[in-house]
Amino acid sequence: MKKLINDPMAFVDETIEGILLARPDHLKRCEGSERALMRADGPVEGKVAIVTGGGSGHIPVFLGYVGPGLLDAVSIGNVFSSPSPDDMLAATRAAHGGAGVLHLYGNYSGDVMNFGMAAEMAEMEDIEVTTVLARDDVVSAPVAEMDRRRAVAGLFFAYKIAGAHAEEGADLAAVAAAAEHAAVNTRSMGVALTPCTIPAAGEPTFTLGEDEMELGMGIHGEPGLRRTHIMPVDDVVDEIMENVLGDLPFASGDEVAVLVNGLGATPPEELFLMYRRTKVILDEAGISVHRAFVGEYATSMEMAGASVSLLKLEGDLKRLLDAPAYSPFLPQWPR
Amino acid sequence: MKKLINDPMAFVDETIEGILLARPDHLKRCEGSERALMRADGPVEGKVAIVTGGGSGHIPVFLGYVGPGLLDAVSIGNVFSSPSPDDMLAATRAAHGGAGVLHLYGNYSGDVMNFGMAAEMAEMEDIEVTTVLARDDVVSAPVAEMDRRRAVAGLFFAYKIAGAHAEEGADLAAVAAAAEHAAVNTRSMGVALTPCTIPAAGEPTFTLGEDEMELGMGIHGEPGLRRTHIMPVDDVVDEIMENVLGDLPFASGDEVAVLVNGLGATPPEELFLMYRRTKVILDEAGISVHRAFVGEYATSMEMAGASVSLLKLEGDLKRLLDAPAYSPFLPQWPR
Amino acid sequence: MEKLTGADIIAFLRMLAEEMPGHRDELRDLDARMGDGDLGITVSIGMKAIGDGLADLEGETPGTILARSGMSFNREAASTFGAIFATALMGAGKTVRDQEEITLADLPPMLEAAASDVSARGGAKPGEKTILDVLLPMAEALKGEVGAGSSLPDAARRAHEACVEALELTKQMEARHGRGGWLKEKSIGQPDPGSTAICMMVECFARFVAQS
Amino acid sequence: MEKLTGADIIAFLRMLAEEMPGHRDELRDLDARMGDGDLGITVSIGMKAIGDGLADLEGETPGTILARSGMSFNREAASTFGAIFATALMGAGKTVRDQEEITLADLPPMLEAAASDVSARGGAKPGEKTILDVLLPMAEALKGEVGAGSSLPDAARRAHEACVEALELTKQMEARHGRGGWLKEKSIGQPDPGSTAICMMVECFARFVAQS
Ligand SMILES: Nc1ncnc2c1ncn2[C@@H]1O[C@H](COP(=O)(O)OP(=O)(O)O)[C@@H](O)[C@H]1O
Ligand SMILES: Nc1ncnc2c1ncn2[C@@H]1O[C@H](COP(=O)(O)OP(=O)(O)O)[C@@H](O)[C@H]1O
Ligand SMILES: [Mg+2]
Ligand SMILES: [Mg+2]
Ligand SMILES: [Mg+2]
Numbered sequence A, B: 001m002k003k004l005i006n007d008p009m010a011f012v013d014e015t016i017e018g019i020l021l022a023r024p025d026h027l028k029r030c031e032g033s034e035r036a037l038m039r040a041d042g043p044v045e046g047k048v049a050i051v052t053g054g055g056s057g058h059i060p061v062f063l064g065y066v067g068p069g070l071l072d073a074v075s076i077g078n079v080f081s082s083p084s085p086d087d088m089l090a091a092t093r094a095a096h097g098g099a100g101v102l103h104l105y106g107n108y109s110g111d112v113m114n115f116g117m118a119a120e121m122a123e124m125e126d127i128e129v130t131t132v133l134a135r136d137d138v139v140s141a142p143v144a145e146m147d148r149r150r151a152v153a154g155l156f157f158a159y160k161i162a163g164a165h166a167e168e169g170a171d172l173a174a175v176a177a178a179a180e181h182a183a184v185n186t187r188s189m190g191v192a193l194t195p196c197t198i199p200a201a202g203e204p205t206f207t208l209g210e211d212e213m214e215l216g217m218g219i220h221g222e223p224g225l226r227r228t229h230i231m232p233v234d235d236v237v238d239e240i241m242e243n244v245l246g247d248l249p250f251a252s253g254d255e256v257a258v259l260v261n262g263l264g265a266t267p268p269e270e271l272f273l274m275y276r277r278t279k280v281i282l283d284e285a286g287i288s289v290h291r292a293f294v295g296e297y298a299t300s301m302e303m304a305g306a307s308v309s310l311l312k313l314e315g316d317l318k319r320l321l322d323a324p325a326y327s328p329f330l331p332q333w334p335r
Numbered sequence C, D: 001m002e003k004l005t006g007a008d009i010i011a012f013l014r015m016l017a018e019e020m021p022g023h024r025d026e027l028r029d030l031d032a033r034m035g036d037g038d039l040g041i042t043v044s045i046g047m048k049a050i051g052d053g054l055a056d057l058e059g060e061t062p063g064t065i066l067a068r069s070g071m072s073f074n075r076e077a078a079s080t081f082g083a084i085f086a087t088a089l090m091g092a093g094k095t096v097r098d099q100e101e102i103t104l105a106d107l108p109p110m111l112e113a114a115a116s117d118v119s120a121r122g123g124a125k126p127g128e129k130t131i132l133d134v135l136l137p138m139a140e141a142l143k144g145e146v147g148a149g150s151s152l153p154d155a156a157r158r159a160h161e162a163c164v165e166a167l168e169l170t171k172q173m174e175a176r177h178g179r180g181g182w183l184k185e186k187s188i189g190q191p192d193p194g195s196t197a198i199c200m201m202v203e204c205f206a207r208f209v210a211q212s
């Protein structure tokens, strides 16, 4: 295990310490939890609070999305494991500005069950909670069973859009509706080239042969569509786009935002090669690109691989996507 | 070689195509060269133009630093190889806004010689050129031979500061002086855990054993201080900081900006672990941190490793570092 | 031993806290074949958390000890299994809330309450390769033992046998929940990792009541 | 063959363009031991660029062909070696600018001009493990051949021998320039990669003038 770490068991807590030292003006701890962080200027009185959370190992997901125009608080689990309901409750309580709380996170069963417990506890404290789940990975279940789909990098769009709507002063139902609109309009698929290692486990959770890649693999190594010999990037993108475009389905005349996300070890250069092919395919399909995001928006530590996400822009989505937002964990927005 | 690429020989040109497709509002080609890019709104009349360049494989270095408040044009070499003087000349000519050009880049002999040829050609066309070299890697030569030192991620500070001063309307001599001030006030040292592969070469240029790291290794795999068994990150930072602090030397009462840079495969989490220890050491030394930058500011494709850079803030440097600047290839600035 | 006091439950949980981390790699490898590999760590950390919390539970009733231990587990090792396991222990504990002791006759309703709360929390039904598929067969087996008037140690041995048989049957099931759910038909052939962990705990329980 | 016309220079450069890429891996490995590994690619791409540019140079003088070929090399394969090699070819070409043909007697001043321009461009002095350390010994050897009235093929063979000997001596030198410069005393023991490439070209030259 080649990592720049100290004690593997202290990995998450020490990372949080480093983050708080580096960003004292941006983040602070939520009262009553070592594993929950919030906007340094929060709670924002009268604003719908958006709370997220999930396993560690995915920065900027999750804590990197806390900030003005984005989310309010986050609970932090061990690497690739759900946070505890106590930490989720602490985040919910601390972020609550009197206008209700949106729990917005990825559709993983550990997170769903633990956030479910936290939401029940919050309701007992008279905090209104609504839940929206990102579930953008087209490979993870057939479209008819969308509620079984897992979330990958496309979660970014739901964060950005819900965050912008909350910042505008929308109420809880409206913020949740915008988040859900983004979630159901987003489709993603990825490819993995190398595994990553959970520090406390010490060994990669899966293996890929010297010349292999897995199309559709999830960001924790969940099984994908198929394992294949390394292919040229254009062929990889062709297969990704075939699955992504056909799923919503996207159609000629649509306007989209594109996210090409790197999982960690894949260099920026290769992400732009992926975008290059994506753009050609979209042009051919008569689909126009409003904005392209290319970079690391959801990582899996040192995993090599990438994903392409499309968000179909309709109604308010474009305005909300374009709204300002700030977090020092994110790439600068294209403008 | 596990990469998301097409033909390895087309890697650089296809990357540039992808970048231009993704960022049409931000970058355009310089006239007369396929390997030179500039601000889409350039040349900026009356402003000192800053031109950089170097080998590919380091995004956001070099082209990611072109933008408002930053640089004006860039020439792009093959992976880890200098651009040609023709491309440097094309960038110089295209960016020139009538107020002279600063050639600002890293101290690598290929770049120095080729930029030297380009500067001579530019002068023949009556374009005034001044050159400043970043040379921040403390390991690469003793302090008495600073002019033999290579540049690593600390180049970022020289870019940011020179870019801000040019944007303010300073003249060529003043912009060059600010760049040189940043360059001589910056000290860096890194560590490498795994190699990377030049696409056209197909094989890693160096090897490191399963349990080895190399302290002080350069961003192309240049030899460092010593090769050692993997150490805890705190010990790595201790050794880096001992070399960095002693070199300027930094002293109690100094105010610095810190850059913890990831080389590519090292996850953000680990960079924050590095910052955590760096901050403790600086506190103990009585050195205060004005701003911390933690992320990927200069990569080496899929290399795992990181570096710590310190900029001693004096005079105008703080104001220039804090000035706004925009490029979609960079992390959002801490504010 | 025919009755379990709070002190007995604490002793048993301490035994689990000591022994279960020894299964860490086995559970990790099993779970890694089901999509990720977190279960080994989850069970190690969660059991250690239970162990660390026991000192504060001296003098409490068996039901409270179980419920609070479930919460400790999931606080330190939150995860799908953590939430499910906490839900199960809370459900079981609730059933014997005010009792100072529990006997063999209490075990079937405790297991049934655990299963029904787990089902409510995670939406699983029997046959979907979850811990329900060992909890319910054990409840059935224990009902039989109660009817036959067995001793607690004999019944516990029998419950463990039923658990092992039921675990074997999970191999043929297709996972629908947790990360294993994405494997679809590829999940067939492997035993359910969560149920494997339960089986290890029951084996421990059988030894505990036999030896005390 | 005692004189080299423009057509001869083109034929020789075409031979280099065909043969030098065959040394790609050898040069890469040698250069990789000196800090990076780009020299193999540099020489392959650069020589191909020279080859591709030759058609446009038909009818030009030897000096122009050499100078323009140096620029082609560095345009496509810019690098330390590219800049140095272009500088060398431009310096050599300049020396015989207007001549339609070159003879043995032209070679020593061509090599000396190349070395002095390289030194001006890169700041190296003899003994610092650069191509100067083969260029200057070859110039000396060729001066001797001119004095002895040797034939061009004999002189070229002798120049190659001098180059091989000089290359051997670079092993003992400590690099100060390029990426090898950072290796300091660790660069001792390896021959200079750039000088190795020059030696390969000179070997080619000796064969060219012998066979034509
Ligand atoms: N909905 C559910 N109901 C009951 N048990 C479940 C459910 N989902 C998962 N489990 C149990 O949890 C185990 C997996 O736990 P864990 O590894 O923590 O979760 P994940 O699958 O999210 O990685 C499974 O083997 C199964 O026994
Ligand atoms: N300043 C210099 N003067 C002359 N030759 C040089 C100089 N620097 C490097 N060289 C030559 O160039 C070769 C290295 O070329 P290359 O691999 O392109 O450069 P780099 O060392 O930057 O990777 C060296 O082996 C040496 O022969
Ligand atoms: Mg990375
Ligand atoms: Mg990366
Ligand atoms: Mg699991």
Ligand SMILES: [Mg+2]
Residues within 6 Å of the ligand: D031, D036, D037, D038, D039, D179
């Ligand atoms: Mg080299």
